[in-house]
Amino acid sequence: MTKHHPELSQLFHALADPTRRSILSRLAERPARVTELSGPTGLRLPTVMRHLTVLEEAGLIVTAKDGRVRTCALVPEALAPARAWLDEQRALWEGRLDRLEALALQAMRESGE
């Protein structure tokens, strides 16, 4: 029960903040300069920078600096492990429902004998 997936923990941690989720949605449309992510949204630059660091460390974005301008871009495939984990949970649960149905069918058959 203690199998560790540090990347998955870091990924879900990065998604556990509304500002970071908003930044990802914004970057899904197109890459953006850091100033574009702070200016119009009322977020202070240090706040945005702090969130960008968390997103970059989780592998969800990449940033590149050209002179004084830092641009951020989404790494969309980085969300795949989170999606895979959720799919796995659904499969476990559905497997359980299948087993319960099979048991119920068996019980019906035996009571009909």
Next chain:
Amino acid sequence: MTKHHPELSQLFHALADPTRRSILSRLAERPARVTELSGPTGLRLPTVMRHLTVLEEAGLIVTAKDGRVRTCALVPEALAPARAWLDEQRALWEGRLDRLEALALQAMRESGE
């Protein structure tokens, strides 16, 4: 950009820990007593209880006490908002790829004229 989904934040926070993810996988198979979740796994009871509180507050599990025995069960539909958010991100990204393809096609057509 500051639209808040407190439940979604709480949900992703609950998933950002390997022990809590393991507990969910275990409960996807069948409900369990708290002692079943701590005993064989080498986790101390207070540690398990702390994680169960986070999972319960996020709506991912329910617990019920019968005498001195507390049993935990998964609430599988509670993962749906996380899945929906990931699907939404994929749609945003695929929408962007579609737009880029449309622009490329248009550019090809115009250069062919």
